[in-house]
Amino acid sequence: MKAIRKILAAIRKADHEFGLIKQGDNIMVGVSGGKDSLVLCYALKLYQKFPHTNFSFQPMILDLGFPNSNIKKLQEDFKKFDMDLLMVDCSEIYKILTIQKKDKENLPCSICSRMKKAAINKAAKELGYTKVAFAHHADDAIETIFMNEMYGGRIATFAPFMHLENANIDFVRPLIYCRESDIEKCAKELNLPIMKSTCPNDKHTMRQVIKDYLAHIYKEYPFAKENFLRMLTNNEHLDIWTNKMFESIEGTDLSYHLVTTKNDALLAMNYLNSRQNNVEDLLKSDIYLLYKKYEIIGAMAINSNPESIAVIAIKIKKNVNVYNVKKKFINALNKKYLERYPNAKRK
Numbered sequence: 001m002k003a004i005r006k007i008l009a010a011i012r013k014a015d016h017e018f019g020l021i022k023q024g025d026n027i028m029v030g031v032s033g034g035k036d037s038l039v040l041c042y043a044l045k046l047y048q049k050f051p052h053t054n055f056s057f058q059p060m061i062l063d064l065g066f067p068n069s070n071i072k073k074l075q076e077d078f079k080k081f082d083m084d085l086l087m088v089d090c091s092e093i094y095k096i097l098t099i100q101k102k103d104k105e106n107l108p109c110s111i112c113s114r115m116k117k118a119a120i121n122k123a124a125k126e127l128g129y130t131k132v133a134f135a136h137h138a139d140d141a142i143e144t145i146f147m148n149e150m151y152g153g154r155i156a157t158f159a160p161f162m163h164l165e166n167a168n169i170d171f172v173r174p175l176i177y178c179r180e181s182d183i184e185k186c187a188k189e190l191n192l193p194i195m196k197s198t199c200p201n202d203k204h205t206m207r208q209v210i211k212d213y214l215a216h217i218y219k220e221y222p223f224a225k226e227n228f229l230r231m232l233t234n235n236e237h238l239d240i241w242t243n244k245m246f247e248s249i250e251g252t253d254l255s256y257h258l259v260t261t262k263n264d265a266l267l268a269m270n271y272l273n274s275r276q277n278n279v280e281d282l283l284k285s286d287i288y289l290l291y292k293k294y295e296i297i298g299a300m301a302i303n304s305n306p307e308s309i310a311v312i313a314i315k316i317k318k319n320v321n322v323y324n325v326k327k328k329f330i331n332a333l334n335k336k337y338l339e340r341y342p343n344a345k346r347k
Contacts, residue, residue, distance in 0.1 A: 026129055027131045031085060081082055090116075136175065137283065141158060300313065
């Protein structure tokens with residue numbers, strides 16, 4: 001059973017680095033019936049036995065109304081592993097997707113994804129869960145970043161931990177450091193009862209095209225597989241144009257930009273540390289370098305959440321009109337954050 005040990009080590013690493021599972025958590029686990037979600041449920045049951053873990057979880061599957069799905073058999077199979085699989089009736093989703101399909105060849109995947117997420121949110125809230133776990137893994141994350149680059153013109157993928165403010169629910173992805181090949185091996189070693197997908201789009205999506213393309217790259221350049229995963233956390237070497245962009249304050253020669261690189265962080269800390277003893281609080285904040293005519297004149301740190309926006313620290317060079325400049329930067333950044341959190345109070 002070497003594969004399950006590798007899966008558990010990856011879950012432990014993700015949990016440690018991203019704070020996915022807290023003491024006392026009661027988690028709803030989204031199950032599709034495929035290898036990823038079954039391995040996640042089996043692994044979480046073992047992970048409950050680890051020291052310093054105290055959480056419960058409930059596997060749940062949505063009945064989307066697709067023809068020929070065999071959810072009842074999967075529920076029986078779950079009992080063999082001493083787990084109950086909760087089924088939530090969402091059969092109207094397939095009917096809606098069929099209507100939305102119109103004259104297109106495939107069902108609309110994006111609509112299906114949004115509806116499934118909304119259905120899981122609703123079920124979790126109604127049943128008293130504040131956290132939902134999905135079985136997305138490392139290769140899913142890499143495929144997503146390629147898809148977003150191609151179709152969205154943006155460098156982005158899903159997060160290991162995400163809080164939805166409107167629904168007041170957390171999404172976590174404990175398998176984020178697991179490779180799909182290890183999950184496949186684990187499912188075979190454990191002889192997990194994988195339910196065949198009845199979605200007519202299965203294996204006929206753009207994600208599958210990207211998956212096949214990446215498989216070709218990995219065959220030609222094996223080192224790329226680990227490098228593509230490393231790039232998702234390699235913030236120190238993130239070097240894109242947005243890191244060089246300035247946000248100007250209208251009617252002035254002042255501008256600022258968010259610190260995203262190690263060098264910029266060191267510059268900012270040189271300003272802020274002299275008047276701020278609690279460096280840990282600073283590092284948890286958004287830190288900005290402040291400029292006058294594109295010359296650095298100071299730094300500023302802000303803490304923000306839906307309830308409050310607070311300036312933690314700000315320092316400007318002495319040879320600048322400190323009071324007026326400070327006021328302009330504080331007002332500009334407060335306005336920026338109020339657009340994100342319109343109901344927050346300024347502190």
